[in-house]
Amino acid sequence: MQPNAYTGACPTRVVLDRIADKWAVLILGLLAEGPMRFNSLRRSIERLSQKVLAQTLRRLERDGLLTRTAFPTVPVTVEYALTPLGRTLAETVDALRLWAEAHITEVQAAQRAYDGRGLVMPDA
Amino acid sequence: MQPNAYTGACPTRVVLDRIADKWAVLILGLLAEGPMRFNSLRRSIERLSQKVLAQTLRRLERDGLLTRTAFPTVPVTVEYALTPLGRTLAETVDALRLWAEAHITEVQAAQRAYDGRGLVMPDA
DNA sequence: GATAGCTGGTTCCCATCGGAAACCAATCAC
DNA sequence: GTGATTGGTTTCCGATGGGAACCAGCTATC
Numbered sequence: 170m171q172p173n174a175y176t177g178a179c180p181t182r183v184v185l186d187r188i189a190d191k192w193a194v195l196i197l198g199l200l201a202e203g204p205m206r207f208n209s210l211r212r213s214i215e216r217l218s219q220k221v222l223a224q225t226l227r228r229l230e231r232d233g234l235l236t237r238t239a240f241p242t243v244p245v246t247v248e249y250a251l252t253p254l255g256r257t258l259a260e261t262v263d264a265l266r267l268w269a270e271a272h273i274t275e276v277q278a279a280q281r282a283y284d285g286r287g288l289v290m291p292d293a
Numbered sequence: 294m295q296p297n298a299y300t301g302a303c304p305t306r307v308v309l310d311r312i313a314d315k316w317a318v319l320i321l322g323l324l325a326e327g328p329m330r331f332n333s334l335r336r337s338i339e340r341l342s343q344k345v346l347a348q349t350l351r352r353l354e355r356d357g358l359l360t361r362t363a364f365p366t367v368p369v370t371v372e373y374a375l376t377p378l379g380r381t382l383a384e385t386v387d388a389l390r391l392w393a394e395a396h397i398t399e400v401q402a403a404q405r406a407y408d409g410r411g412l413v414m415p416d417a
Numbered sequence: 418g419a420t421a422g423c424t425g426g427t428t429c430c431c432a433t434c435g436g437a438a439a440c441c442a443a444t445c446a447c
Numbered sequence: 448g449t450g451a452t453t454g455g456t457t458t459c460c461g462a463t464g465g466g467a468a469c470c471a472g473c474t475a476t477c
Contacts, residue, residue: 172394174319177339182315184393184400189318189386191310195298207454215301218436223455233403243444244453254399261392262313268385269308270296275378276308279357331425342465347426367473368424 187232192217192225194262197251200235201259204250234258311356316341316349318386321375324359325383328374358382 174181187193195214199205205213211222226249229235234255240246251259298305311317319338323329329337335346350373353359358379364370375383 172397174390174394175323175338180401181390181393181397182340184397185318185390186315188393189313189315189389191306191313194309194313199299208452211454214299216306216436218438219455220437220457221435224435231404231407232400233406234400239454242453245443245455247454254396254403257396258392261388264385264388265313266298266305266309268382269305269312270298272378272381273296273305273308276356276358277304279378280355282357283355332423335425340465342467343426344428345465348464363425366424369472371425 184232187228188258188262190225192221193229194265196222196225196229197234197255197259198263198266200249200251201256201263204248207247207249210249229255308356311352312382312386314349316345317353318389320346320349320353321358321379321383322387322390324373324375325380325387328372331371331373334373353379 172181173179174185192214195217196210199210199213207222207226210226211217211219214222226235226237230237230249233252236250236252238248238250240248296305297303298309300306316338319341320334323334323337331346331350334350335341335343338346350359350361354361354373357376360374360376362372362374364372
C-alpha cells in the first residue's frame with residue numbers, strides 16, 4: 170500500500186496537518202539557517218506565544234524533524250536544531266513562505282476586488 | 294517596505310495562514326489537474342465536511358487563487374478552477390503533500406522512538 | 418403522489434484549540 | 448531584596464473546527 174493523503178485513514182494526513190502549519194513553517198525557516206534557542210525563536214517570530222512555541226517544537230521533535238539539546242548552564246540553555254530529515258522538509262516549506270511574500274500584492278488586490286462586489290465576506 | 298512573514302503586522306501572515314492549511318493543500322492539489330465541482334471535491338477528499346469545504350473554497354476564491362462558476366443547469370452545477378495565480382501556488386503546496394507521502398515511514402519511526410523513551414507525549 | 422436522491426450549500430451545537438497573562442525554580446547582577 | 452534571565456507549564460476565555468441536521472428546487476422511482 171502506498172501513502173495517499175486523500176485517503177482519510179492514511180497516516181500522511183497527520184503529518185500533513187503538522188507541517189501545513191503557519192508556525193511550523195516559520196520555525197523551520199529559521200532553523201534552516203542554523204540552531205537556535207527557545208527565546209531566540211520566540212523573539213524572532215512576532216506574536217508567537219510561549220505555549221504554542223513549546224507545543225510546536227515538541228511535536229516537531231517527536232516527528233524527528235528537529236533535536237532538542239539542553240546544556241546545564243545557568244540559566245539552562247536549550248538549543249533546537251534541524252535533523253537531516255527536517256532539513257529536507259525545511260526547503261519545501263520555505264517555498265511556501267517565499268510564495269506568500271512574493272505574491273502578497275496580487276492576493277491583496279484580489280481580496281479588494283472580491284470585497285468590492287458587495288458579497289458577504291468570509292471573514293475579516 | 295518588503296514583506297516579511299516574521300513580522301507580526303505583515304499581511305503575509307494572513308496569506309501564510311490560509312495556504313499553510315491541510316485542506317487547502319489537498320484542494321489545490323486536486324484542482325491542479327483540472328476544474329472540479331463541489332461534490333466531486335468532497336468525495337475525493339475523505340473526511341472533509343461540506344462546511345469546511347465551502348469555507349475553504351470561498352477563502353481561496355477571495356484570495357484570487359480559484360474561480361467559482363455556477364451553471365444554471367438542473368440541479369445547479371458549480372465548477373471550481375485554478376486561476377493563473379493559484380496555479381503557481383498549487384505547484385508549491387503540492388510539494389508539501391508529496392513530502393509527507395514520501396517521508397511518512399521515517400516520521401512514524403521517529404514517533405515510535407520518541408514515545409518509547411517514556412516521556413509524556415504531546416498528543417495522540 | 419409520496420419518497421428518495423441529486424445539486425450546493427447554511428445553520429446549530431459542542432469540543433477542541435489558540436492566545437494572553439500569570440506563575441514557576443534557579444541563579445546572577447545591582 | 449529587587450529585577451532580569453533561562454525555558455517552560457498552568458489557567459482561563461474567546462475563537463475556531465467538525466459532525467450532523469436542515470434547506471430549496473428539481474428528478475427519478477415505486
